[in-house]
Amino acid sequence: MKSKTIVIICLFCAVTALALSPPALIPAPQKMELLEGRFSLGPDTRIYVDAASRETGNFLAAKLRQSTGYKFKVVTKYFSSQPVRDGILLTTKSAGTNLGPEGYELTVNTHSIVIRAPEPAGLFYGAQTLLQLLPPEIFSTKVVASFDWQMPCVQIADWPRFKWRGMMLDVARHFYDKPEVERLLDQMARYKLNRFHWHLVDDHGWRIEIKKYPKLTKVGAWRSGVGFNIDPKSTTAYGPDGRYGGFYTQADIREVVAYAAARHITIVPEIEMPGHSLAALAAYPQFGTGDGPFTIPLQGGVNPGIYSPAKDGTFQFLDNVLTEVFQLFPGQYIHVGGDEVPPGPWEKDAACQALMKREGLKTPAELESWFIRRIEKFVNANGKILIGWSEIASGGLAKNAVVMDWIGGGKEAAAAGHNVIMTPTGFCYFDYCQSLDRSLEPHGFAAYLPLRKVYSFEPIPADLTPPNDSYVLGGQANMWTEYVASTNHLEYMIFPRLDALAEVVWSPKESRNWEDFQQRLQVDEQRLDKLGVNHRHDNSVKLGEWTPSQLSSTNVTLEWDVTGKVQGPGQYRVTLNHDHGDKGLTIVSLALLENGHEMARDAHAGYTGIEQRKPVYVLDLPTFKPDAHYSLQANVRGEGGTDSYGSVGWVFVPKK
Numbered sequence: 244m245k246s247k248t249i250v251i252i253c254l255f256c257a258v259t260a261l262a263l264s265p266p267a268l269i270p271a272p273q274k275m276e277l278l279e280g281r282f283s284l285g286p287d288t289r290i291y292v293d294a295a296s297r298e299t300g301n302f303l304a305a306k307l308r309q310s311t312g313y314k315f316k317v318v319t320k321y322f323s324s325q326p327v328r329d330g331i332l333l334t335t336k337s338a339g340t341n342l343g344p345e346g347y348e349l350t351v352n353t354h355s356i357v358i359r360a361p362e363p364a365g366l367f368y369g370a371q372t373l374l375q376l377l378p379p380e381i382f383s384t385k386v387v388a389s390f391d392w393q394m395p396c397v398q399i400a401d402w403p404r405f406k407w408r409g410m411m412l413d414v415a416r417h418f419y420d421k422p423e424v425e426r427l428l429d430q431m432a433r434y435k436l437n438r439f440h441w442h443l444v445d446d447h448g449w450r451i452e453i454k455k456y457p458k459l460t461k462v463g464a465w466r467s468g469v470g471f472n473i474d475p476k477s478t479t480a481y482g483p484d485g486r487y488g489g490f491y492t493q494a495d496i497r498e499v500v501a502y503a504a505a506r507h508i509t510i511v512p513e514i515e516m517p518g519h520s521l522a523a524l525a526a527y528p529q530f531g532t533g534d535g536p537f538t539i540p541l542q543g544g545v546n547p548g549i550y551s552p553a554k555d556g557t558f559q560f561l562d563n564v565l566t567e568v569f570q571l572f573p574g575q576y577i578h579v580g581g582d583e584v585p586p587g588p589w590e591k592d593a594a595c596q597a598l599m600k601r602e603g604l605k606t607p608a609e610l611e612s613w614f615i616r617r618i619e620k621f622v623n624a625n626g627k628i629l630i631g632w633s634e635i636a637s638g639g640l641a642k643n644a645v646v647m648d649w650i651g652g653g654k655e656a657a658a659a660g661h662n663v664i665m666t667p668t669g670f671c672y673f674d675y676c677q678s679l680d681r682s683l684e685p686h687g688f689a690a691y692l693p694l695r696k697v698y699s700f701e702p703i704p705a706d707l708t709p710p711n712d713s714y715v716l717g718g719q720a721n722m723w724t725e726y727v728a729s730t731n732h733l734e735y736m737i738f739p740r741l742d743a744l745a746e747v748v749w750s751p752k753e754s755r756n757w758e759d760f761q762q763r764l765q766v767d768e769q770r771l772d773k774l775g776v777n778h779r780h781d782n783s784v785k786l787g788e789w790t791p792s793q794l795s796s797t798n799v800t801l802e803w804d805v806t807g808k809v810q811g812p813g814q815y816r817v818t819l820n821h822d823h824g825d826k827g828l829t830i831v832s833l834a835l836l837e838n839g840h841e842m843a844r845d846a847h848a849g850y851t852g853i854e855q856r857k858p859v860y861v862l863d864l865p866t867f868k869p870d871a872h873y874s875l876q877a878n879v880r881g882e883g884g885t886d887s888y889g890s891v892g893w894v895f896v897p898k899k
């Protein structure tokens with residue numbers, strides 16, 4: 244009898260402890276209160292919907308069915324706003340209008356669940372949160388038998404910080420087909436992102452069928468090889484003739500647009516001009532600057548193939564292309580690129596020079612602005628809003644244009660009353676690699692963007708004060724694919740950095756907390772695993788930190804006890820990472836000591852600071868003694884001062 248009581252008490256403790264551990268929601272909600280108790284999802288749980296919530300109700304039932312195997316009955320025409328026992332009610336009735344068009348309230352009690360939102364988008368986001376309250380197994384793509392589908396009782400009120408929460412995918416450099424794009428849209432929806440910027444056109448490929456100009460895809464969608472020094476076997480995007488590429492038919496595009504809309508994602512197509520246009524000009528050279536020929540390259544960089552604003556028919560061609568694009572994409576925005584237009588071709592071209600003279604334009608940047616203004620007139624006349632990269636502002640900004648800031652200009656544009664979307668390279672470029680130790684990363688672009696830096700992104704530029712900060716619509720991750728040709732690699736680059744970006748653009752700035760995020764991320768990585776979505780996992784072991792008080796402008800030895808972190812003989816790849824502070828550290832050498840005796844040393848010259856130079860040190864431990872004391876020593880000096888805060892970690896590569 245006595246032991247039975249103890250068991251009951253302990254079970255109760257365990258359940259209470261479980262109930263009180265905060266759920267791992269990403270992005271974190273605006274307000275969440277944890278309540279006592281848990282709700283159990285069972286085969287008899289029903290979903291109650293009205294007309295406005297029917298779509299989300301069906302979506303939720305289908306998602307829940309995949310892993311639970313339960314055929315949740317969706318009860319339509321439920322017109323009351325009252326919770327139902329053993330039911331999940333989705334309703335727009337009695338929802339606080341202050342939640343906004345994407346906000347929702349979610350209440351989980353022991354016997355009922357209610358999602359209330361003023362608009363369908365909020366209901367959808369409430370359903371996404373509900374899924375994250377359940378164990379990660381809910382994301383399994385196959386039925387998990389005999390599982391206890393419980394979730395903690397909570398009261399959540401949630402809405403986004405920004406209205407533009409985006410992700411850009413470049414399908415021009417490497418082609419991703421319809422199912423691959425839809426797979427990404429599914430993940431975006433999970434993180435409550437709502438803008439998919441589809442980079443459909445670039446030097447390396449034209450990916451959208453345009454009926455009036457069939458050569459755009461017949462010629463422009465294919466190139467002679469995969470290029471970019473990529474293993475040709477890493478992709479299957481080859482045509483019947485063996486050329487690399489692909490494109491979306493207009494029917495494909497309509498399907499993807501509908502797929503995105505069902506997930507409350509608006510697609511923003513990008514049709515690049517006047518630069519990055521070699522694929523179009525390979526097909527229709529008569530609209531290019533100079534005589535051509537224009538060929539699709541197999542390498543990156545800024546290419547000279549640009550449209551000529553001085554040739555008969557160029558604008559007619561672009562207007563005709565845009566007309567078909569407008570018919571396919573119901574969203575308000577059209578992105579027209581405008582980045583990296585090399586000045587040379589227009590400077591050397593007599594007709595362009597004559598045009599500049601006639602229009603009183605002094606520089607190629609002014610000619611570009613003239614070009615964009617001309618296109619904007621057509622865009623606006625069709626009821627759409629033009630977006631362009633930073634450079635569209637260089638020679639004067641078109642009247643109603645939105646600036647997508649990648650290299651500056653966003654702050655100035657917002658201060659002048661233009662809407663802007665912030666995508667600065669140093670925080671939002673997911674083609675950058677995720678570790679300073681390149682040997683541990685796939686083939687890719689040299690720049691470095693770690694998860695923590697994405698998490699520290701602040702979309703409102705410093706010094707941009709109210710009311711002009713309200714012109715910042717939000718932020719976006721940019722996934723350029725020069726070096727990324729497969730879905731597996733693509734997902735590795737995107738996740739978990741998209742977790743961090745999602746929290747930046749959704750959650751309140753004040754509640755951002757790196758340690759807490761890392762805890763929640765452990766659970767989200769399990770969800771990604773269940774979904775079969777590839778992601779990077781940080782395998783490094785944190786060894787310690789340094790602060791300015793330990794540093795000097797002459798050489799000092801920093802030491803960290805690493806006993807217990809040495810796992811066996813093999814390679815210890817140590818990275819010294821300056822986290823913040825104005826100054827950096829010159830690194831003279833690193834050594835691994837066993838009971839005070841040096842076992843391994845790397846003495847190459849390194850530096851860690853805002854810039855990094857070879858901050859990775861390789862220490863080879865030939866043998867391992869389980870009972871020994873191990874320490875890591877770094878000989879370093881502060882460069883130009885001692886204001887450096889940083890951390891040291893390693894990745895262990897066992898001896899084969």
Ligand code: ACM
Nearest residue numbers: 582583632649723
């Ligand atoms: C860009 O990265 N060229 C916008």
